[in-house]
Amino acid sequence: MLQKEKSWWQKTVVYQIYPRSFCDTTGNGIGDLQGIIEKLDYLEELGIETIWFSPFFKSPQKDHGYDISNFRDIDSEYGKMMDFDKLLESMHDRNMKMVLDLVLNHTSDEHPWFIESASSRDNPKRDWYIWADGTKPKGKKPPNNWKAMTGGYAWKYDEKTEQWYYFHFLPFQPDLNYRNPEVKEEMFNTMRFWLDKGVDGFRLDILHAIYEDESLRDDEFSWHLFPSDKRVDSLFRKHKYDLNLPETIDFAFELRKVMDEYQPERFLVGEVYGSIEELSKYYGPKSNGLNMCFLFEYTDAKPKPKAYRNVISRIEKALPYPYTPTYVYGNHDMVRHLSRIDDNQQLAKLLVTMQLTLRGVPFIYYGEEIGMKNVNFDLKTSEDPIGRKFSKFPLSCIVKLFGISVTRDGCRTPMQWSNQPNAGFSNNETIEPWLKVPDSYKKINVEKERKNPDSILNCYKRLLALRKKSNVLFDGLFDFIEGNENKNCITYKRCNNDDKIYVYLNFINDEILLTCPVEEPNLLFSTLSNRVAIDIKAYHRKIKLTPLEGIIFKEKRK
Numbered sequence: 001m002l003q004k005e006k007s008w009w010q011k012t013v014v015y016q017i018y019p020r021s022f023c024d025t026t027g028n029g030i031g032d033l034q035g036i037i038e039k040l041d042y043l044e045e046l047g048i049e050t051i052w053f054s055p056f057f058k059s060p061q062k063d064h065g066y067d068i069s070n071f072r073d074i075d076s077e078y079g080k081m082m083d084f085d086k087l088l089e090s091m092h093d094r095n096m097k098m099v100l101d102l103v104l105n106h107t108s109d110e111h112p113w114f115i116e117s118a119s120s121r122d123n124p125k126r127d128w129y130i131w132a133d134g135t136k137p138k139g140k141k142p143p144n145n146w147k148a149m150t151g152g153y154a155w156k157y158d159e160k161t162e163q164w165y166y167f168h169f170l171p172f173q174p175d176l177n178y179r180n181p182e183v184k185e186e187m188f189n190t191m192r193f194w195l196d197k198g199v200d201g202f203r204l205d206i207l208h209a210i211y212e213d214e215s216l217r218d219d220e221f222s223w224h225l226f227p228s229d230k231r232v233d234s235l236f237r238k239h240k241y242d243l244n245l246p247e248t249i250d251f252a253f254e255l256r257k258v259m260d261e262y263q264p265e266r267f268l269v270g271e272v273y274g275s276i277e278e279l280s281k282y283y284g285p286k287s288n289g290l291n292m293c294f295l296f297e298y299t300d301a302k303p304k305p306k307a308y309r310n311v312i313s314r315i316e317k318a319l320p321y322p323y324t325p326t327y328v329y330g331n332h333d334m335v336r337h338l339s340r341i342d343d344n345q346q347l348a349k350l351l352v353t354m355q356l357t358l359r360g361v362p363f364i365y366y367g368e369e370i371g372m373k374n375v376n377f378d379l380k381t382s383e384d385p386i387g388r389k390f391s392k393f394p395l396s397c398i399v400k401l402f403g404i405s406v407t408r409d410g411c412r413t414p415m416q417w418s419n420q421p422n423a424g425f426s427n428n429e430t431i432e433p434w435l436k437v438p439d440s441y442k443k444i445n446v447e448k449e450r451k452n453p454d455s456i457l458n459c460y461k462r463l464l465a466l467r468k469k470s471n472v473l474f475d476g477l478f479d480f481i482e483g484n485e486n487k488n489c490i491t492y493k494r495c496n497n498d499d500k501i502y503v504y505l506n507f508i509n510d511e512i513l514l515t516c517p518v519e520e521p522n523l524l525f526s527t528l529s530n531r532v533a534i535d536i537k538a539y540h541r542k543i544k545l546t547p548l549e550g551i552i553f554k555e556k557r558k
């Protein structure tokens with residue numbers, strides 16, 4: 001099939017930086033923009049093309065930047081606007097793209113808009129947020145039964161004006177009211193403010209929560225307590241009237257229109273909860289919506305061939321070419337990937353081989369490339385407000401059972417650069433970083449892994465280099481290879497008009513023999529760094545894969 005030339009964002013690889021934990025150059029134990037500038041060489045060498053930054057805008061930092069008090073300024077903890085401009089320029093000089101985190105759904109309760117809005121019922125900004133009268137007795141009960149994403153009622157009572165305001169996440173993050181055209185205009189102009197500076201895209205924070213039912217109807221009961229990536233029901237609510245409303249999907253199209261005012265093309269990736277099929281609506285019937293959504297059902301799949309085959313088939317069906325899926329293993333809200341797969345480094349290499357060769361855009365969370373692990377933290381002293389909120393509940397068993405992290409501190413620890421004090425994260429060796437560096441840094445760090453050809457880091461590098469020079473990995477169609485229905489492996493091919501690449505992944509701890517689809521295979525990559533070729537003759541046109549080995553190959557040119 002003839003395919004249209006792909007846009008830059010469809011070919012890219014995105015790396016997520018949590019700025020607080022990347023590199024500290026001021027010596028205060030908190031990462032900063034200058035620190036990121038100093039590490040761009042590392043990211044370039046790794047093969048990264050696009051970087052998404054968790055928010056570094058002005059914020060009281062109660063949710064570490066996801067509670068914004070000025071959308072158009074940089075928080076002094078991270079630097080100044082000058083540092084931002086320098087970062088953007090340094091990235092563009094290297095042909096790298098910048099993606100900002102856009103928190104449209106809510107502001108901080110310390111944002112001047114909210115302070116005004118809460119000051120009186122007739123303040124002009126009152127309607128910028130969602131205020132409602134309570135129910136009886138004397139309005140002291142919330143307006144309806146809606147639950148916040150983090151548990152408990154989604155309403156907070158304001159003594160002064162005797163009304164409740166709505167929040168989807170935490171009480172200090174009041175939701176903006178997008179039924180008010182002034183709010184929309186203001187936020188679209190905020191997008192333009194950053195786009196005018198040259199920013200290349202946005203990650204949209206909890207976009208599914210933008211609109212709520214206008215008449216605030218009570219939510220319906222659901223049997224589901226725990227959140228899941230397959231559906232939005234949770235906390236015994238269907239979330240019918242507060243999540244994924246048709247208005248929210250239309251809003252995605254409006255956002256896209258703002259992006260389309262700009263050339264060269266920019267992109268939007270949405271954090272949206274729901275099944276793959278539900279999320280596909282956000283892409284738009286004519287690709288006129290979000291360019292991409294995070295597909296958390298893949299992230300959440302059991303690391304077994306059957307589970308991956310199912311989820312990938314559903315993704316390919318719901319988002320066929322020209323739609324662009326995303327493939328993600330972790331972010332700043334989840335238990336780190338390596339810890340979710342029992343610290344199995346070989347499996348991590350196998351899974352990244354899959355992630356970087358599927359049809360779509362891979363997102364890599366900082367530290368994943370060196371195999372950083374999740375760290376345990378005490379909930380009572382958790383930096384993450386969710387951890388503190390749940391510190392009174394005996395939750396540790398639930399955490400283990402469902403792989404849910406109650407404090408997100410564990411996946412946000414400082415990047416492990418070297419075996420120097422503080423893992424080389426801060427130029428102040430005696431400072432205690434905002435989150436403690438785990439002892440594992442002596443073994444797991446960039447400097448050490450650089451020198452080891454067999455490290456996870458070098459596996460990422462080899463894969464990223466191969467990806468860069470193989471067009472078929474960007475624009476080739478995806479197909480599972482039939483006939484290799486060995487339940488312990490996944491085999492697929494990527495094909496365009498000029499090229500065909502095969503990916504064979506062995507998921508078990510034993511050798512496996514698989515049919516070779518070509519006469520003379522030419523090995524392009526193996527998770528084993530010392531493998532140089534595939535010897536098929538000895539195995540009667542069978543390819544032998546060693547335990548947990550993944551390989552990429554093509555037909556030798558005659």
Ligand code: GLC
Binds near residue numbers: 067169
């Ligand atoms: C998103 C972010 C998370 C944040 C929340 C509220 O889920 O990923 O870190 O706390 O939204 O903005």
